[in-house]
Amino acid sequence: MSSISKTIGKVSQSPTNPHETKRRKKFDVADLYAGPATVAVQEDARQIPLDEKLRQGYFWIVNHAIISPYYDIEFNDGPAQSFTFGDQKSRLNLPSDQSYSSFVLLPLLNLVLRRRCLLVGGPGRGKTASSILMGVLAGYSIKDIKRAIQHGQPQMTISDLLGNPLPSTLVGAKSMDEVQISWRKWLGMRIKIIDEYNRIPTRTQSALLTVMSDNYAEILDQIFECPEAAWYLTANDEAGGGTYQVIEALRDRIDVVVKALHFNTRFLSELLSRIEEEIKPEEVVPPQIIFKEEEIDRAHREILDVKLGLELRRRIEFFTSQFEFCDKAADQIEYKTKDTVKLSGVEFHLVASADTGKDKLKDIGTQTRNGLSVRALMTVLAFSKALSWFRGFKEVAFEDVRQILPFVLHDKLAQDSDSPFFNVAGNEVFRTDKIGWIRRLFDLSCAEYDRLDLDRDDPVTKLEEEFDKGLEGVTESEVRARLVKIERTLAEWSKGRKLYGHMFDDILKLKYLHQRYTNYLKWLQWKS
Amino acid sequence: MEKLIEGALAEALKRNRDRFNTKYALARRSVPALLPEAFAEHLRSTVSPIADVVGSHFVDCVDAVVDALYDLSLELVGKGFLGEQTRYPALLDGWRKLLVAVPHFLVSDPALVCGSVSNALYNLSTTAGARPGEWIKGMIQMGWICSDAASFLEAGKVIAWRSGMAHYREGALEACRKLDPDVARAALGVMDVKSAAPIDVILDRMARDPWQHPATVDHGMGRKKVLKIVSRAGAFRGFGGLFPAPPRVAVRGGEFLVFDNETWWTLTADLFGSTLHRVGPKIPGLKNEINPAFKIDSSGRVLKESEGARFPALSKSSSSASNETTLAVTVPLSHSVYLVAMVEDFQ
Numbered sequence: 001m002s003s004i005s006k007t008i009g010k011v012s013q014s015p016t017n018p019h020e021t022k023r024r025k026k027f028d029v030a031d032l033y034a035g036p037a038t039v040a041v042q043e044d045a046r047q048i049p050l051d052e053k054l055r056q057g058y059f060w061i062v063n064h065a066i067i068s069p070y071y072d073i074e075f076n077d078g079p080a081q082s083f084t085f086g087d088q089k090s091r092l093n094l095p096s097d098q099s100y101s102s103f104v105l106l107p108l109l110n111l112v113l114r115r116r117c118l119l120v121g122g123p124g125r126g127k128t129a130s131s132i133l134m135g136v137l138a139g140y141s142i143k144d145i146k147r148a149i150q151h152g153q154p155q156m157t158i159s160d161l162l163g164n165p166l167p168s169t170l171v172g173a174k175s176m177d178e179v180q181i182s183w184r185k186w187l188g189m190r191i192k193i194i195d196e197y198n199r200i201p202t203r204t205q206s207a208l209l210t211v212m213s214d215n216y217a218e219i220l221d222q223i224f225e226c227p228e229a230a231w232y233l234t235a236n237d238e239a240g241g242g243t244y245q246v247i248e249a250l251r252d253r254i255d256v257v258v259k260a261l262h263f264n265t266r267f268l269s270e271l272l273s274r275i276e277e278e279i280k281p282e283e284v285v286p287p288q289i290i291f292k293e294e295e296i297d298r299a300h301r302e303i304l305d306v307k308l309g310l311e312l313r314r315r316i317e318f319f320t321s322q323f324e325f326c327d328k329a330a331d332q333i334e335y336k337t338k339d340t341v342k343l344s345g346v347e348f349h350l351v352a353s354a355d356t357g358k359d360k361l362k363d364i365g366t367q368t369r370n371g372l373s374v375r376a377l378m379t380v381l382a383f384s385k386a387l388s389w390f391r392g393f394k395e396v397a398f399e400d401v402r403q404i405l406p407f408v409l410h411d412k413l414a415q416d417s418d419s420p421f422f423n424v425a426g427n428e429v430f431r432t433d434k435i436g437w438i439r440r441l442f443d444l445s446c447a448e449y450d451r452l453d454l455d456r457d458d459p460v461t462k463l464e465e466e467f468d469k470g471l472e473g474v475t476e477s478e479v480r481a482r483l484v485k486i487e488r489t490l491a492e493w494s495k496g497r498k499l500y501g502h503m504f505d506d507i508l509k510l511k512y513l514h515q516r517y518t519n520y521l522k523w524l525q526w527k528s
Numbered sequence: 529m530e531k532l533i534e535g536a537l538a539e540a541l542k543r544n545r546d547r548f549n550t551k552y553a554l555a556r557r558s559v560p561a562l563l564p565e566a567f568a569e570h571l572r573s574t575v576s577p578i579a580d581v582v583g584s585h586f587v588d589c590v591d592a593v594v595d596a597l598y599d600l601s602l603e604l605v606g607k608g609f610l611g612e613q614t615r616y617p618a619l620l621d622g623w624r625k626l627l628v629a630v631p632h633f634l635v636s637d638p639a640l641v642c643g644s645v646s647n648a649l650y651n652l653s654t655t656a657g658a659r660p661g662e663w664i665k666g667m668i669q670m671g672w673i674c675s676d677a678a679s680f681l682e683a684g685k686v687i688a689w690r691s692g693m694a695h696y697r698e699g700a701l702e703a704c705r706k707l708d709p710d711v712a713r714a715a716l717g718v719m720d721v722k723s724a725a726p727i728d729v730i731l732d733r734m735a736r737d738p739w740q741h742p743a744t745v746d747h748g749m750g751r752k753k754v755l756k757i758v759s760r761a762g763a764f765r766g767f768g769g770l771f772p773a774p775p776r777v778a779v780r781g782g783e784f785l786v787f788d789n790e791t792w793w794t795l796t797a798d799l800f801g802s803t804l805h806r807v808g809p810k811i812p813g814l815k816n817e818i819n820p821a822f823k824i825d826s827s828g829r830v831l832k833e834s835e836g837a838r839f840p841a842l843s844k845s846s847s848s849a850s851n852e853t854t855l856a857v858t859v860p861l862s863h864s865v866y867l868v869a870m871v872e873d874f875q
Contacts, residue, residue: 027796027805029685029699035647036609037600039640064554277553283546284554 048288050299051389054108057137057289058390061104065133065281066126067267071099072435073403075391098391106258106407107134107232109386111291112299114190115379116212116231116253118197118411121260123236128195129282130260131232135191136285138230139292145193148186152199154243158207161200162187162217162224176221183224187217190229190293197233197250199243205250212253255379257410259435299389306385307395311455316380316401318454318502319445322364323413324371325501328354334508338370349418358498360420364444365501367421367437369414376412383408406438413438448502459489460506467513471520476528479521486514533568536583537576540594548598559606570601570611574623581631589635596638604646618660622649629668633677641677648684651693656770657761657801658692666690666715673714682707686715692801694738701735716742737853738798739869753870755830755837758854761795761802762786764863770804771863777856778816779849784856785811786865795856797867822850822868824857830868842866 033039048056062068074080075097083092103119103126110117111134119127128149135145150161163183173179186192192211194200200208211217212231217224233254235246263271273279291299328351329340341351348369360366383404388396417431430437449455463486490510493503533541541548556562575597582593604610604619614620622645627634634641645667652660666687667680674680682703689700704712709727716734718724720743725733730745739758744751763769771788777795778785784795785807792807792814823831828843830836832855841859848857855868 027695027699029689029696029703032648032651032685032688032693032696033644033681035650036607037604037643037646037650039643039647273553273557277549277556278546279550279553280546281550283544283550 050112050291050295050302051392053289053291053295054112054299054390055392057291058100058104058108060286060289061108061133062101065285066104066130067263067270068101068103068126068261069264069267070101070103070261071095072102072261073100073105073387075099075399075403102407103130103258103260105387105390106256106383107131108137109383109390110134110232110256111138111191111230112296112303113255113382113386114228114230114296114300115255115382116233118233118235118254118257119260120235120257122262125260125263127234127260128193131191131193131195131234132282133285134230134232135189135193136282137290138191138296139290140189140191142282144189145191148189148191149193149195150186152194152196152243154199154201156200156204158204158219161204161207162211162219165220165222179220179222181219181222181224183217187211187224187226190227190296192229192231194231194233196235198235198246202244202247205244205247209247209250209253212250251411252373252375254411255375256383256407258407303382303386303389306389306393308381308385309395310461312396312398312401314454314458314461315398315446315449317505318449319405319442320372320377320380321505322441322445322501323368325365325499325504326351327358327499328352333504336504338368342370348416352416358500361424362448363500364421364441364448367416367419367441369416372409372412376409379408380405402439402442405442406435409438410434413441460509463489463510463513467516471516474520476521476524479517479524483514483517483521486510486517531572533572533576535576535580536587536590537571537579537594540579540590541571543591544595551598551602555602555606561608562602562606566611566613567601567605570605571598573612574610574620575601578623578627578631578634581628582635585631586635589638593631593634593638596642599639600642600646609646609650616650616653618653618664619646619649621661622646622664626664626667626671630671630680633671633674633680636677641681644681644684648688652688652691655693655803657803658688659801660691663687663691666717670711670715673711675708675711679707679711683711683715686712690715690717690800693803694798694801695796695803695805697738697796697798697800701731704731713742718743739853739871741799741872744872751872753835754873755832755835755868756871757839757841757866758799758869758871759797759802759867760864761797761867762793762804762864769863774846774860774863775858775865776847777849777858777865778814778847779819779851779856780811780814780817782851784849784851784854784865785814786856786858795865797854799871802867816849819850819852821852822848822855824848824855824868830855832870835870839866839868842868 074093074095076095077097080096081094083094084090085092107117107119107130119130121127131149132142132145135148136142140148150156161184163181166180166182169178169180194208197205197208207217211226215226215228217226324337324339326336326338326341328336329338329344330336338348341348352366352369358366380401384396384401387404388394388400391400393400415431415434415437421427422431430440463482466482490507493507499507532538552562552564552567556564575594578597579590579594583590601610608615609619610616610623611620623642626645627642630641648663649660652658652663663684667684670680670683670687674683685696685703686700686707689696704715704727707715712727713719713724713730716730718730724730724743725745730742733740733745734742762771762775765772770793771786773789775786775788775793778787784797786793786795786804791809792811793804794807796803796805821832824842824845826844827838828840828845829838830842841862842857844859845857846860848855850856853869857866857868858864859866
C-alpha cells in the first residue's frame with residue numbers, strides 16, 4: 001500500500017471479475033476518443049452493476065484512503081497456506097481467494113443496507129474518517145457531512161441533538177400545534193454519524209434511540225420524519241462504557257460492530273507522506289464510486305433478492321437455537337429460557353451453574369448469558385446476503401455467513417466468561433477476542449450439526465415440509481398419521497437424558513405443528 | 529521570477545485548496561516526473577486562459593471545469609502528453625486554441641469534452657499522415673455550428689476522418705447520418721448549403737466511391753471522370769515513413785495489404801488521406817485477388833472500363849492490386865504505394 005502505483009482519482013478497473021468480451025470491429029471511429037486521458041463517460045458509469053461499483057469503492061478506499069492493511073474476512077477457493085508462530089501457536093492464514101478488511105467492508109455493506117454500524121477502537125484509528133468517507137460515497141459534500149456529525153459530549157442536550165422551538169412561535173403559540181421547531185439538518189440526511197456516542201448523557205441517548213429505532217424525532221409534540229439512513233456510531237470503549245453507560249436498548253439497535261485495528265507501523269512512511277503532503281483522501285473521492293440515493297435503494301433491493309438455500313438456513317437455525325435455552329429457568333418448557341432468568345432478577349450464575357448432566361464443554365449454549373433477538377437474526381440474514389451480493393453471487397454461501405456472524409453478533413451475544421469452555425487450554429483468548437469466539441461457536445455448532453447428520457436426517461424439516469404444503473384437502477386419517485409421527489418423534493427424543501438448545505426449539509416446533517394439526521382435526525370432525 | 533496564477537483559476541484553486549493539493553501530492557507519488565514548476569507553468573499558461581473564458585461566460589461552472597482540467601492535467605502532464613516539454617504539440621494546441629473556443633460545450637461535461645478532445649488529438653498525432661492542426665481548425669468551426677457537446681463530439685469523428693484518418697471512413701459516414709443535416713454538411717466541409725445535394729445523396733455517393741468529394745456531389749448529372757494518381761501512401765523509414773524497403777501490394781476482400789519485406793500492413797485510403805496499420809510478419813493463406821476493373825501494363829498505362837491513361841511513374845511496376853474503385857501500384861524505386869482512381873475532371 002505504501003507504494004501506491006495509481007493516482008488517487010482512479011478506481012480499480014472494471015470488471016473485478018473478468019469475463020470474456022466480444023471482439024470489436026477492426027476500425028471503430030469511437031476509438032478516436034480513447035487514449036491516455038481518462039474520459040468519465042456518464043452513460044458507462046450508469047451501466048456498471050451496483051455490486052461492481054461498491055467493489056470499486058472498496059478497493060479505492062483500501063488502496064488510497066484508509067490505511068487498513070488487514071484481510072480478516074477470509075475467503076478461499078482452494079487449499080490455503082497457514083503458518084503458526086511462537087509457543088502460543090499464533091496462526092496466520094494466506095487466503096487463496098479475494099479477502100477483505102472488515103473495517104472497510106462492513107461500513108460499506110452498512111451503507112447499502114441502511115443499518116446501524118458501530119465502529120469501536122482506540123482514538124486516532126480512523127473511525128470518524130471512515131464514517132465521513134461513507135457520507136462522501138453517499139453523495140454528500142465533506143462540508144455537509146462534517147457539519148452533520150453529532151459529537152457526543154457530556155453536556156449534550158436533546159435540543160443540541162434534535163433542534164429548538166422557534167422562539168417567536170413559542171411565545172405566540174396558543175397550543176402546542178402552533179410551535180414550530182427548527183430541526184437539526186442531520187436528521188434529514190441519509191447518512192447519520194454519531195461520534196463517541198458513549199459520551200452522550202443518558203436522557204439524550206433516549207432521544208437518540210427514538211430516532212434510531214423509529215426513524216422520527218419529537219420535540220414539544222412536533223414530529224420530524226427522518227428518511228431511511230445508514231448510521232455510523234463511534235466509541236472508544238467497546239463495552240459501551242464511557243462518560244455515560246450506553247442504555248441497553250440503544251446498544252441493541254446497533255446491527256454490526258466493526259473494530260478499528262491498530263496502526264501497522266510498517267506503514268509509517270505512508271502516514272509520514274500524508275502529513276508532509278497534506279493529503280486528504282476524502283477530498284478526492286472519484287465520482288465513479290459515489291452512490292446516488294436511487295442507486296442505494298436499488299442495491300438494497302438487489303441484496304434482498306439474493307437467495308439463501310435451505311441447507312444453509314438450517315445451519316443458521318441450528319446455530320442460533322443453541323443460546324436461549326436454560327433448563328433450570330422454569331418448569332414449563334416454553335419458559336426454559338435465559339430471558340426468564342434475566343427477568344426474574346435472580347443471579348444468572350445461580351441458575352446456570354446448576355448441574356443438568358450435560359457436558360458443559362460440548363453445549364455451546366453455556367457460553368452465553370442470553371439468546372438472540374429477532375432483530376439480531378434478521379441482521380444476520382441481511383448482512384450475509386449483502387456480503388454475498390458484494391462478492392458478486394446470487395446465493396449466500398456458507399463462508400459468507402461464517403465470516404459475517406461475528407460482526408453482527410458481537411454486541412448481541414453476551415459472553416458468560418465463567419463458562420468452563422473458557423478454562424480449556426487454548427480457549428482463554430476467546431474471553432477477549434469476541435470475533436474469534438463467535439466464529440469458533442459457529443464452527444463448533446456446524447461440527448455438531450454434521451455429527452448429527454441433520455442435512456440428511458432431520459425429522460422436523462420433513463414434518464415442516466409436509467405442513468408447508470398446506471392443510472387444504474388433507475384427510476382426517478392423514479392428519480392422525482401426522483400427529484402420530486410427531487408424537488413418535490417426541491417419544492423417541494424423550495428417551496435421551498439430556499436436553500440441548502437446538503432440541504428445545506425443535507420440540508417447541510413439533511408442539512406447534514401438533515397443535516395446528518389438532519385444531520384442524522377438530523375442525524374436520526365438526527365439519528363432518 | 530515565476531509568474532503567479534491569477535484570475536478564475538486562482539480563485540477556484542483557492543476555494544478547494546485541500547482537494548487540489550491532495551490530488552497533486554498523490555499524482556506526484558505515482559509519477560515523480562510531475563515536477564511542481566512544470567505543472568504550475570502548465571496551469572498558468574494553458575489551464576488559466578480556459579478558466580478565464582469559462583469564468584467570463586459561465587461563472588457558476590468554473591469549479592467543475594477547473595476540477596476536470598486539473599485531473600486531466602495531472603494525468604497528461606505527468607506522462608509527457610501536455611506541458612512545455614510535450615511530445616505532442618498538437619495536444620497542447622488543442623487545449624490552448626480549441627478548448628478556449630468552446631466554453632459552452634466544456635461546461636456541459638468538462639471531463640468528457642476535454643478528455644475526448646485530448647484523446648482525439650493524441651490519436652491524430654500518432655497516426656502517420658493525419659493532420660491534427662486541421663482537426664483543431666475544423667472543430668473550432670463546429671463549435672459555432674453544433675447545438676450541444678454530444679453533436680460536437682460526433683462531428684469530431686467526421687472532422688477526424690477529413691483530417692486524414694481514412695480508416696474511420698465507415699464510422700464517420702455513420703456518424704454523419706446521425707447528425708443534423710446542416711451540421712453533417714459542415715462537418716464534411718460542404719459550406720455552400722444552397723447548391724449542395726441532400727445529405728443522404730452525398731453520403732450514399734461517398735460510401736460508394738472513396739474518391740468522391742462531398743462538395744461536388746450534384747443531383748445526379750455527374751461530371752466527366754478521368755483516371756488520376758489520387759494519392760501516395762507510405763514513405764521510406766529513413767525519412768520518417770514506415771517502410772524499410774520498397775513495398776509490394778496485394779488485395780483481399782477489397783482491402784489493400786502492403787508488405788515491406790518485414791511487415792504486412794493494411795492500407796486504407798480515400799480522398800481525405802491514407803493510413804497504414806501494422807498486421808504482422810505473416811498473413812496466412814494470403815492470395816492476391818485479381819479484380820478485372822483495372823488493368824496496368826509495363827509502360828504504366830492504366831485502363832478502367834473505357835477510360836485509359838498513361839502514368840510514366842508507374843512504368844515497370846513491381847506489384848499492383850485493385851478493388852472496384854482503386855488501383856494500388858508499387859514500383860521498384862519508390863517506397864510509396866501509388867493509388868490510381870477515376871475522379872471528376874475539373875480542368
